[in-house]
Amino acid sequence: MADYQINVFLDDEKRKAIEAAGLADRIATVDGKPAVQVPMSGKEQKKLVKGFPDLAFDGDNGCVLPEEAEAKLLAIIGEMKTLDVMKFAIMKLYNPLAGKAPRAAMR
Incomplete structure (x- = not known):
């Protein structure tokens, strides 16, 4: 079992994307709402x-990602057709240079 998980709460559109990826059996109820x-x-x-x-x-x-990051994660799940995507998805979601100023060009 994983140490942590991202809860993706499903509306009708997200549910269809999960079902299209063949993952309907992975839909669970979290806090009374459908989620993966x-x-x-x-x-x-x-x-x-x-x-x-x-x-x-x-x-x-468990956590819930911000909307933009969640959309990226759902797209990756749809492409890979599995929920075991974090090794790949972390590269798309985590930008270690975010918020850092670019270095001045060396002369």
Whole structure:
């Protein structure tokens, strides 16, 4: 079992995307709402927290990504047709240089 997970709560459109990826059997009920849970390791969780400092985790070590990041994650799930995507998705979601000024050109 994963150390952490990303909860992706499903509306009708997101549910259709998950079903189209052949993952309808992975839909669960989280806090009374339909969702899929994307597993991630502790190392991936640390990178996400660096990239999204406001990310909050519940008592079950689950979090919800900001809307734009969640859309990227859903697109990756749709392409790869699995929920085990974090090794790949972390590169798309976590930008270690975000918010850092570019270095001045060396002369």
